[in-house]
Amino acid sequence: MYETVAETPSDAELVQQVAQGEEEALQALFQRHGGAVTALARRMLGDRQEAEEILQDTFLRLHQNAPRFDGQRAALRTYLFAIARNLCLSRLRARSSRPRKAADADPHDVAFQAAVGAFDDPLPGIVVRGALERLEAEDRALLEAAFYQGYSHSELAALNDMPLGTVKSRLRRALAKMRAHLEGGAA
Amino acid sequence: MSAEASVRELLPDYLLGLLEPHEAARVDQALARSAELRTEADALRAALFALPEALEPEPPAPGSWETLLARVREERARSAIEGPAVERPAISGTATGAPGGAGTTPPVPPPATAPSLAAARRRRPVLAVALAVALTLLVGTAGWGALQQRRADLAAHEEAVVAYWMRIPDLSIVSLEAVQGGHPGVACVLPDGRAMVLQPHAPSAGRSYVLYGLTGTGRVELGRTRGRLILFRADGLTGVELAVSGPSGGVVAKASLN
Numbered sequence: 001m002y003e004t005v006a007e008t009p010s011d012a013e014l015v016q017q018v019a020q021g022e023e024e025a026l027q028a029l030f031q032r033h034g035g036a037v038t039a040l041a042r043r044m045l046g047d048r049q050e051a052e053e054i055l056q057d058t059f060l061r062l063h064q065n066a067p068r069f070d071g072q073r074a075a076l077r078t079y080l081f082a083i084a085r086n087l088c089l090s091r092l093r094a095r096s097s098r099p100r101k102a103a104d105a106d107p108h109d110v111a112f113q114a115a116v117g118a119f120d121d122p123l124p125g126i127v128v129r130g131a132l133e134r135l136e137a138e139d140r141a142l143l144e145a146a147f148y149q150g151y152s153h154s155e156l157a158a159l160n161d162m163p164l165g166t167v168k169s170r171l172r173r174a175l176a177k178m179r180a181h182l183e184g185g186a187a
Numbered sequence: 188m189s190a191e192a193s194v195r196e197l198l199p200d201y202l203l204g205l206l207e208p209h210e211a212a213r214v215d216q217a218l219a220r221s222a223e224l225r226t227e228a229d230a231l232r233a234a235l236f237a238l239p240e241a242l243e244p245e246p247p248a249p250g251s252w253e254t255l256l257a258r259v260r261e262e263r264a265r266s267a268i269e270g271p272a273v274e275r276p277a278i279s280g281t282a283t284g285a286p287g288g289a290g291t292t293p294p295v296p297p298p299a300t301a302p303s304l305a306a307a308r309r310r311r312p313v314l315a316v317a318l319a320v321a322l323t324l325l326v327g328t329a330g331w332g333a334l335q336q337r338r339a340d341l342a343a344h345e346e347a348v349v350a351y352w353m354r355i356p357d358l359s360i361v362s363l364e365a366v367q368g369g370h371p372g373v374a375c376v377l378p379d380g381r382a383m384v385l386q387p388h389a390p391s392a393g394r395s396y397v398l399y400g401l402t403g404t405g406r407v408e409l410g411r412t413r414g415r416l417i418l419f420r421a422d423g424l425t426g427v428e429l430a431v432s433g434p435s436g437g438v439v440a441k442a443s444l445n
Contacts, residue, residue, distance in 0.1 A: 021263075023256060023259065026255075026256075026259065027252055027256070030247070030251075030252055030255065031252075034246070034247045034251070034252075035244030035245055035246050035247065036239060036240070036242070036244050038244070038245040038246070038247055039239060039242040039243060039244050039245045040239040040242060042245055043239070043242055048245075048248075051245070052247065052248050052251060055247055055251065056251070056254060056255050056258065059255055060255065060258055060259065060262070063259050063262070064262070073225075073229055074229060074232060074233065075233065077236075078232060078233055078236040078237075081236040081239050082232075082236055085236075089204065124237065124240040125240045125241055125242070125243075127237075127240070128237045128238065128240040128241040129241045131237075132238075132241055143238070144238070146203050146205065147203065147235065147238050148238075150204065152205060153200070153205055168200065171199055171200065171203070171205075172196065172199045172200075175199040175202075175231060175234060175235055176199075178234045178235070178237070178238075179230060179231055179233075179234035182233075182234050182237055183230070183234075
């Protein structure tokens with residue numbers, strides 16, 4: 001018995017190839033995850049140019065550290081998001097103010113919308129949006145503010161006029177629910 | 188509440204990077220001890236970092252991959268010349284210990300363009316020929332014995348870096364002034380402060396080129412190579428001096444960046 005259809009390499013396989021210096025593997029990962037990383041950075045920083053820089057730096061980190069990547073413990077996507085978020089938080093801390101709402105898509109983006117499908121499977125997005133919709137509105141807002149803007153507990157408490165303890169408990173509850181929804185959805 | 192249970196309660200804040208350092212250290216220690224806790228943290232991390240999946244993907248800008256590829260090749264070249272980068276953050280699928288779990292130390296954003304670059308940029312039309320000559324010379328690489336392959340690899344990396352830099356529109360090129368005769372080479376500076384010095388020949392066997400930056404109050408070593416290319420940052424520098432290592436070495440070329 002033999003396989004007649006070429007299988008798409010997994011992320012882990014591609015990372016191994018990146019570790020061996022194969023540029024095509026890095027390109028495949030860039031095409032597969034670059035759109036999502038850009039979206040995260042754009043959401044956090046509100047600036048297309050800076051998001052592009054974060055994208056570059058994130059994949060450069062991946063290239064640097066590919067030999068030590070352990071795909072057994074987490075998905076590459078999670079790892080890329082974590083790198084990008086840390087890079088974004090660093091920039092946010094360097095700013096005197098938090099970012100405003102991300103600017104509307106510019107014509108440049110529109111011109112490349114057709115390529116979006118090549119980058120991302122829509123299913124994870126649908127599942128996560130469904131999980132977010134099941135959270136209480138305040139919990140969701142707190143979780144997103146902590147994740148995307150890096151607000152501290154005390155900042156969140158002040159911004160939302162909530163006791164510190166309530167912020168903490170709501171954040172924990174929100175993440176626990178997210179996990180339950182996502183794991184339930186995956187079953 | 189048991190110690191593990193109290194740590195478990197901290198995991199969401201830990202993953203969000205909201206803990207005080209002493210609290211994060213406590214979680215780190217607990218994670219190191221307990222496989223069950225690590226599994227719990229992995230699951231929560233997967234849920235937390237699924238949040239961006241809800242965002243509409245934004246395709247990278249045109250030429251983004253090409254830019255990344257050039258940076259990758261540039262980094263390889265730098266590693267070949269100067270050894271691995273100092274900062275190589277640990278990677279694991281979970282990377283405990285860092286807020287958000289990436290195990291990364293975010294780099295400082297590149298500083299603003301050095302003011303001296305505008306003047307340097309004006310010299311480009313006159314001096315592009317110098318770089319072209321240097322590029323031509325760069326292709327040929329010779330070596331002996333065990334060094335032959337390494338030198339060939341080094342030259343290939345250097346060639347890739349130079350080829351990339353030559354495609355950048357705002358590249359400023361400054362001719363080095365020879366101090367001891369011979370072809371002085373060139374310095375190239377990008378608007379973001381990245382810069383390189385390119386020599387037409389590698390130093391003689393056993394020698395290295397050493398590049399110094401002039402700061403106005405003194406000079407600092409910027410890098411050294413046994414090849415022909417040294418990458419450095421021009422921010423805040425008034426000029427550069429290129430020396431050859433060894434007893435009979437000394438400064439062979441210099442350039443003002445003002």
